[in-house]
Structures are given as structure tokens and as C-alpha cells.
Amino acid sequence: xxVTLSNVARKSGYSVTTVSRALNGHSDVNVETRQKIExxxxxxxxxxxxxxxxxxxxxxxxxxxxxxxxxxFQNQFxxxxxxxxxxxxxxHNFNLLxxxxxxxxxxxxxxxxxxxxxxxxxxxxxLRIDEPLLDDLVAMDFPTVLIDVPIEGPRATxxxxxxxxxxxxxxxxLADLGHRSIGFINGHGAAWVSQQRYEGYQKGxxxxxxxxxxxxxFEGDFSKESGRRGAERLLRAxxxxxxxxxxxxLMAAGVLEQLQLMELDVPAQVSVVGFxxxxxxxxxTPALTTIRQDMYTFxxxxxxxxxxxxxxxxxxxxxxxLPSVLVPRASSGPAHV
Amino acid sequence: xxVTLSNVARKSGYSVTTVSRALNGHSDVNVETRQKIExxxxxxxxxxxxxxxxxxxxxxxxxxxxxxxxxxFQNQFxxxxxxxxxxxxxxHNFNLLxxxxxxxxxxxxxxxxxxxxxxxxxxxxxLRIDEPLLDDLVAMDFPTVLIDVPIEGPRATxxxxxxxxxxxxxxxxLADLGHRSIGFINGHGAAWVSQQRYEGYQKGxxxxxxxxxxxxxFEGDFSKESGRRGAERLLRAxxxxxxxxxxxxLMAAGVLEQLQLMELDVPAQVSVVGFxxxxxxxxxTPALTTIRQDMYTFxxxxxxxxxxxxxxxxxxxxxxxLPSVLVPRASSGPAHV
DNA sequence: CTGTTAGCGCTTTCAT
DNA sequence: ATGAAAGCGCTAACAG
Numbered sequence: 001x002x003v004t005l006s007n008v009a010r011k012s013g014y015s016v017t018t019v020s021r022a023l024n025g026h027s028d029v030n031v032e033t034r035q036k037i038e039x040x041x042x043x044x045x046x047x048x049x050x051x052x053x054x055x056x057x058x059x060x061x062x063x064x065x066x067x068x069x070x071x072x073f074q075n076q077f078x079x080x081x082x083x084x085x086x087x088x089x090x091x092h093n094f095n096l097l098x099x100x101x102x103x104x105x106x107x108x109x110x111x112x113x114x115x116x117x118x119x120x121x122x123x124x125x126x127l128r129i130d131e132p133l134l135d136d137l138v139a140m141d142f143p144t145v146l147i148d149v150p151i152e153g154p155r156a157t158x159x160x161x162x163x164x165x166x167x168x169x170x171x172x173x174l175a176d177l178g179h180r181s182i183g184f185i186n187g188h189g190a191a192w193v194s195q196q197r198y199e200g201y202q203k204g205x206x207x208x209x210x211x212x213x214x215x216x217x218f219e220g221d222f223s224k225e226s227g228r229r230g231a232e233r234l235l236r237a238x239x240x241x242x243x244x245x246x247x248x249x250l251m252a253a254g255v256l257e258q259l260q261l262m263e264l265d266v267p268a269q270v271s272v273v274g275f276x277x278x279x280x281x282x283x284x285t286p287a288l289t290t291i292r293q294d295m296y297t298f299x300x301x302x303x304x305x306x307x308x309x310x311x312x313x314x315x316x317x318x319x320x321x322l323p324s325v326l327v328p329r330a331s332s333g334p335a336h337v
Numbered sequence: 338x339x340v341t342l343s344n345v346a347r348k349s350g351y352s353v354t355t356v357s358r359a360l361n362g363h364s365d366v367n368v369e370t371r372q373k374i375e376x377x378x379x380x381x382x383x384x385x386x387x388x389x390x391x392x393x394x395x396x397x398x399x400x401x402x403x404x405x406x407x408x409x410f411q412n413q414f415x416x417x418x419x420x421x422x423x424x425x426x427x428x429h430n431f432n433l434l435x436x437x438x439x440x441x442x443x444x445x446x447x448x449x450x451x452x453x454x455x456x457x458x459x460x461x462x463x464l465r466i467d468e469p470l471l472d473d474l475v476a477m478d479f480p481t482v483l484i485d486v487p488i489e490g491p492r493a494t495x496x497x498x499x500x501x502x503x504x505x506x507x508x509x510x511l512a513d514l515g516h517r518s519i520g521f522i523n524g525h526g527a528a529w530v531s532q533q534r535y536e537g538y539q540k541g542x543x544x545x546x547x548x549x550x551x552x553x554x555f556e557g558d559f560s561k562e563s564g565r566r567g568a569e570r571l572l573r574a575x576x577x578x579x580x581x582x583x584x585x586x587l588m589a590a591g592v593l594e595q596l597q598l599m600e601l602d603v604p605a606q607v608s609v610v611g612f613x614x615x616x617x618x619x620x621x622t623p624a625l626t627t628i629r630q631d632m633y634t635f636x637x638x639x640x641x642x643x644x645x646x647x648x649x650x651x652x653x654x655x656x657x658x659l660p661s662v663l664v665p666r667a668s669s670g671p672a673h674v
Numbered sequence: 675c676t677g678t679t680a681g682c683g684c685t686t687t688c689a690t
Numbered sequence: 691a692t693g694a695a696a697g698c699g700c701t702a703a704c705a706g
Contacts, residue, residue, distance in 0.1 A: 002449070002452055002453070002699095003449070004698095004699060004700085005699065005700065005701095006699080006700095014676080014677090015676065015677050015678080016677090016699090016700080016701095017676075017677060017678080017701080017702085018675085018676055018677070020700070020701060020702095021675095021676090021701090024701085028675060028676085029675070029676085030675060030676085033675080033676085045445055045446065045449050047446075047449045047450055047452075047453040048453060048699085048700080049392075049453045049455075049698090049699050049700070050453055050454050050455060051388055051391050051392050051453075051454075051455040051698090051699080051700095052392050052682090052698070052699035052700040052701090053699080053700060053701080054388050054682095054700095055386075055388050055389050055392050055682050055683070055684090055698090055699080055700075055701095056681080056682050056699080056700050056701050056702085057682090057700085057701065057702095058682075062434075075413075075416070075616075076412075076413065076416070078416065079412075079413070079415065079416035079419075082416075082419070082435065083437070086435055086436070086437045087437070090436075090437065090438075095434055095435075095436075095454065096434065096435045096436075097399075097432055097433065097434055097435075098419065098423055098432075098433045098434075098435060099423070099427075099432075099433075100420070100423045100424070100427065101427075108382055109382065109384075112339070112340070112382050112384045113384055115339055115384075116339070116384040116385060116386045116387055116388075117387050117388075117432065118386075118387060118388045253620050260622070279412075279617070280616070280617055280620045283590050283617045283620045283621050284620050284621065284622070285597070285621070285622045339683095341682095341683060341684085342683065342684065342685095343683080343684095351692075351693090352692065352693045352694080353683090353684080353685095353693090354685085354686085354692070354693055354694080354695095355691080355692055355693070357684070357685060357686090358685090358686095358691095358692090361685085365691060365692085366691070366692085367691060367692085370691080370692085385683085385684080386682090386683050386684070388682090388683080388684095389682070389683035389684040389685090389698090390683080390684060390685080391684095391698095392682090392683080392684075392685095392698050392699070392700090393683080393684050393685050393686080393697080393698050394684085394685065394686095394698085395698075675706105676705100676706085677704105677705085677706085678703105678704085678705080678706095679702100679703090679704085679705100680701105680702090680703085680704105681700100681701095681702095682699105682700090682701090683698105684697100684698090685696105685697095685698090686695100686696085686697095687694105687695090687696085688693100688694090688695090688696105689692100689693085689694080689695100690691100690692080690693080690694100
């Protein structure tokens with residue numbers, strides 16, 4: 001049924017070894033021999049059995065993506081990342097294996113599983129900052145790239161934007177528009193990015209001569225509903241607020257919804273800025289001003305680092321800081337007087 | 338470095354064979370022996386090498402997803418499907434491998450590649466109805482599940498909703514609200530679903546005693562922009578139109594945008610109905626009335642059929658018709674008089 | 675340049 | 691109930 005090397009060998013009259021070398025482009029094969037063999041291989045529709053290849057070379061041509069947060073998986077964030085990883089993997093003749101899991105066990109188990117599945121490395125997304133196995137993981141000599149978790153080691157690195165900068169860009173933008181009372185709706189504290197964006201909010205306020213009051217900050221959980229609730233709270237407690245910065249587009253969409261409910265015009269009465277620049281930011285009304293992070297590139301870069309590590313023992317992984325870009329749209333405008 | 342069967346064998350004092358059988362739950366192993374072996378395996382953090390397993394059993398525990406349309410990949414449609422496939426795969430101890438490719442070569446090549454990569458079967462999404470290799474593919478004795486392409490064979494089937502019904506449900510809903518002039522913005526004709534939804538539109542009109550004029554139909558391409566353009570055309574050519582049914586939520590979002598531009602109130606002046614029920618349908622204003630198809634379940638069911646085929650030579654694949662459900666929201670209302 | 679031999683880690687007859 | 695031996699399809703020394 002399936003065509004193997006020895007089929008090609010028999011039909012071409014050469015040994016399995018020679019056929020293998022010919023097909024793998026080794027230099028120690030006669031040109032004519034190679035051509036004949038390639039010809040036969042084509043006729044027979046031969047494709048190397050990757051499984052057998054992998055078993056013997058122990059060189060995995062597979063990278064994996066672990067997505068820890070199931071809900072996360074369903075939004076565009078991860079879809080774009082997968083897309084980027086896929087492109088990069090394809091380019092290097094790697095395959096992409098997907099896993100979703102609620103929780104990771106020990107780092108050792110995780111790594112064993114990966115290795116035995118033939119993975120050359122794994123991207124892990126959705127890890128909480130307080131995840132106990134984090135430290136073990138970096139010590140593990142297994143190529144790992146983390147998304148939005150600041151970990152570095154000889155075989156581990158991470159990809160992120162500068163979230164402090166990103167958040168302060170948002171505040172700068174609003175301050176430039178004359179806003180002085182700026183509320184902040186953050187994601188849940190277990191995410192590293194939340195801590196960073198909070199820091200960026202503080203920094204942004206300060207560098208614009210504004211004092212961040214603690215009542216200006218609401219901790220949401222990245223969901224739309226938490227954005228809605230946050231806007232309600234913030235505005236009820238601080239009627240002077242003229243702008244809200246939400247740490248995700250989805251939460252910003254919730255803010256928009258709540259403002260409409262409260263019959264507050266955006267941006268005439270309240271300006272709103274999100275974070276991510278997912279598609280939904282152009283679907284809502286008004287279109288969201290937001291801080292863009294390019295998840296497709298996250299995926300590409302993560303895969304790139306992983307493949308480099310998997311292919312070269314000595315490759316030293318690089319932490320990659322991707323740019324965060326302010327995308328001004330209709331949801332932000334001059335502060336009313 | 339990695340723990341193998343023979344490590345466990347040596348440490349436990351049994352032969353590789355026995356250890357293998359013990360760990361695989363064969364009945365011909367002494368209970369105590371099994372316990373001892375399991376104990377050692379646990380201590381050593383043993384995990385079976387899937388690659389080796391696969392090579393010898395030729396039973397692939399991997400299924401693949403081919404996504405043919407790159408743009409498609411980036412929307413929620415495919416992300417939810419992946420999520421569903423992943424859950425189902427995990428449940429059955431299968432892995433999920435991802436591929437994106439612009440075009441497929443011959444069916445034979447596709448299948449060879451899959452087999453040599455160790456795939457037990459593949460889900461293919463984004464195939465055009467006129468794809469030449471379709472016929473070969475079903476003849477191929479390789480487990481295949483197609484998404485939204487009506488193909489059936491001994492080892493092939495497809496998953497879809499009844500798109501004719503879905504579209505007619507949309508028209509029924511609008512007709513019930515008193516609309517008589519209903520425009521239709523379709524997806525591109527190369528998609529099977531477009532043909533079906535067109536048929537459903539016609540049928541829906543007729544069964545409500547309405548005559549579908551050809552000028553009421555616009556062929557878009559599933560993009561938001563084409564929805565916007567469609568609304569513009571339809572309304573310019575037929576000012577009497579009071580409702581528009583778009584064959585995707587994204588196009589419906591474009592319709593909404595255009596109507597706002599034209600200062601037509603939704604739903605007071607024009608009602609809008611979409612198709613899919615993606616998240617964006619609740620992000621737009623007003624929230625979209627739409628025909629829901631559950632892509633997560635698409636993924637689960639597709640994986641299920643695939644795994645059943647891959648695990649059992651004799652399993653006869655079932656075409657699965659998932660329900661389409663009208664989800665009434667704010668974008669549709671009574672026809673104005 | 676080409677072939678012989680060995681072995682990756684595992685499962686599976688076939689004996690015992 | 692357990693073990694010895696063979697082999698899945700391939701690559702990698704090592705000879706010649």
C-alpha cells in the first residue's frame with residue numbers, strides 16, 4: 001500500500017542506503033544515480049515516512065503549541081498566533097502539533113511528554129505568573145518559548161510587547177487630548193501583562209503630571225462583561241472621569257456598551273482606548289482606538305526561536321520584544337471642558 | 338536522557354515484552370507484576386515513545402486539519418473548529434496536527450503525505466466546490482472529513498448545517514415581521530454553502546408568497562467590505578427593500594456600516610440578518626439577528642468521525658447535519674409601513 | 675561512490 | 691504468565 005525506501009531501492013536497482021542518501025541530497029552520490037533514483041521515487045509517489053525518520057534521527061521536525069486557557073483559545077489572539085506559527089513551521093518543513101490542557105503537571109512530565117511525542121520544542125501560552133512549574137521549566141534543557149511570561153534560560157525565552165510602554169502610550173494619547181481624569185480597567189492579576197500594563201498606566205499618568213487615584217483602577221478579567229462592569233463602577237465612583245483605558249479590546253467593547261446604556265457619548269463625553277487591536281475593534285461603534293500588538297508576528301517569532309533551538313544545540317534564544325503601536329480611531333477625542 | 342521501555346525493564350527485573358504488555362493493559366500479565374512495573378514506570382517518569390509506537394503499530398494517533406484558505410484561518414470560524422477538534426482528539430488520546438496550504442496537489446500526493454506523516458485521517462476545510470481532486474479524494478480509502486463540501490464515500494464524509502434550511506429560516510423570520518422586499522447578499526459562488534443559501538433564499542421567498550427578483554441578490558465574497566458594497570447596490574437599485582439577509586455575519590456587519598453611512602436606522606427602516614453567529618454579531622450595534630451554526634461542534638463531530646474511521650476499518654462514516662438556529666437580536670424588527 | 679550492518683523504541687508472534 | 695526474536699522504515703557508521 002505505502003511506498004517505502006526499499007521499494008524504490010528494488011525498482012531502481014540500488015541499495016536502500018544509496019537511495020536514502022540520494023533522496024536526502026548527500027553529496028556522495030553519483031549525479032546520474034541520483035537522477036535515476038529521483039525519477040523512480042517520483043514515479044512511485046514515494047514520500048519518506050516521517051515517523052521512521054524521526055525515530056532514527058531523533059531530530060523532531062515538530063513543534064507544539066500548548067494553550068492553557070481554553071477560553072483564550074477561542075478568541076482571535078490565539079488564532080492569529082497559530083497562523084503565524086504555522087507559516088513559520090511550514091517554511092522550515094516543521095509540523096505543528098496542538099494541545100489544550102487545563103493544567104500542566106510537573107515540568108518534568110510536560111517535557112517527557114513532549115519529547116516522547118517527538119516534539120522539538122513547545123510554545124506555551126496562557127501561563128499564569130504564579131505557575132509553580134515555571135522555574136523548573138526553564139531549567140529543563142527543552143526548547144520552550146513562552147508567550148507573555150518573562151522567563152529566560154539557556155533553552156527558553158519569551159515573546160511579548162513592551163506592555164509598560166504600550167499602556168503608557170495609551171495614557172500619553174489621552175493626556176495629549178486633554179484628559180486628566182483617566183480610569184483604567186485591567187485584566188486579572190495572574191497575568192503578567194496585567195502587572196505590566198498597570199505599571200504603564202501609573203507611569204503614563206505620572207509622566208503627564210497626573211496623579212493616579214486608586215479609585216480610578218478596576219480589576220477585570222479580560223471579559224467583555226468585566227469591562228462593562230468596570231465602566232459602571234469607575235464612572236459611578238468618579239463622575240469626573242472623561243477617559244477610560246481598558247487592557248483589552250474585549251473589555252473596551254464592554255465599556256462602550258455600558259456607556260451607551262448610560263447615554264454617554266463616545267468620544268464627546270468619554271474617550272475609550274483598548275489594547276490588542278483585534279478585529280472587533282473595527283466592528284464596534286465607534287471604532288476603537290487601541291494599542292496594537294501583532295499576534296501573527298508573535299506566532300512567527302515564537303516558532304522561529306523554537307525551530308532555531310530545536311535545530312541547533314548551541315543556538316542562544318533571544319527574547320523578542322515586538323512593537324506596540326497606537327492605532328487612533330473614533331473612540332477617543334478631545335476632553336470636554 | 339529519555340526513559341525507555343528497556344530502562345523500566347531493567348529496573349523492574351522483567352523483560353521488555355512483559356513491561357510493554359503490562360503498561361498496555363494486556364490481560365495476560367500477573368497482577369502483582371503489573372503493579373510492580375507500573376510503580377517503576379512512575380518512578381522513572383516513563384512515557385511511551387509515540388513515534389516508535391506509531392512506527393510499529395502503524396496505527397496513527399494523529400489527525401490533521403488542512404485549512405485551505407488562509408484568510409479563513411484568521412477568523413473565529415476555524416478557531417472554534419480547532420478547539421472542538423482538539424477536545425475530541427484529547428479525549429481519545431489523539432494528537433492534532435495542523436496544516437495550511439494554498440492549494441492541494443493531486444489527491445494521491447495529499448494522501449501519501451498524510452500517511453507518511455503518520456496521520457490517521459484529515460479534516461479539510463475551505464475546499465472549493467470545483468476543486469478537481471475532490472472525486473479522487475473520496476475514492477482514496479483514506480479517512481477524510483470535509484467541512485461544508487457535500488462528499489461521501491466509504492472513508493469520507495462531511496459536516497455541515499442544512500444551509501438551505503438555514504437561509505429559509507432567515508427569510509421566514511423576516512417575512513413574519515412583515516417584510517416583503519428582502520435583499521440577499523451571498524458569499525462567493527465557489528463555496529458550496531453559497532449555492533445552498535441562495536437556494537434557501539429562493540425557497541424562503543417562495544414559501545412566503547414573495548417573488549425573488551434577481552436585482553435583490555448581490556454576490557459578495559464573505560468580506561465585510563463586500564457586505565457594505567452589497568447594501569449600497571441593493572438599496573440604490575431597489576429603494577423599496579426593507580430587509581437584507583447576508584450570508585455571513587461579517588458581511589452583515591458591513592451592511593450595518595453602510596446603513597449607518599446612509600443614515601438608515603436599523604431595524605426601524607431596514608432589518609438585517611446575518612449567518613454564523615460569530616462573536617462579532619454581539620459586538621456590533623445593533624446586535625445582529627443571525628442564523629447560528631456551532632463551529633465548535635463542527636470540530637468535535639468532524640474529529641469524532643475521523644477518529645472512528647481511523648480506529649476501525651469497518652466504521653461507516655456518517656454525514657452529520659448540525660442544526661441551524663435562528664438567534665433573534667436587535668437588528669431585525671417589524672417592517673415599516 | 676556504493677553496499678553491509680546495526681539499531682532507534684516499540685509491539686507482536688511464537689515458544690516456553 | 692513470561693521471554694526471545696523479529697521487524698516497522700529509516701539513517702549512520704564503516705568498509706570496500
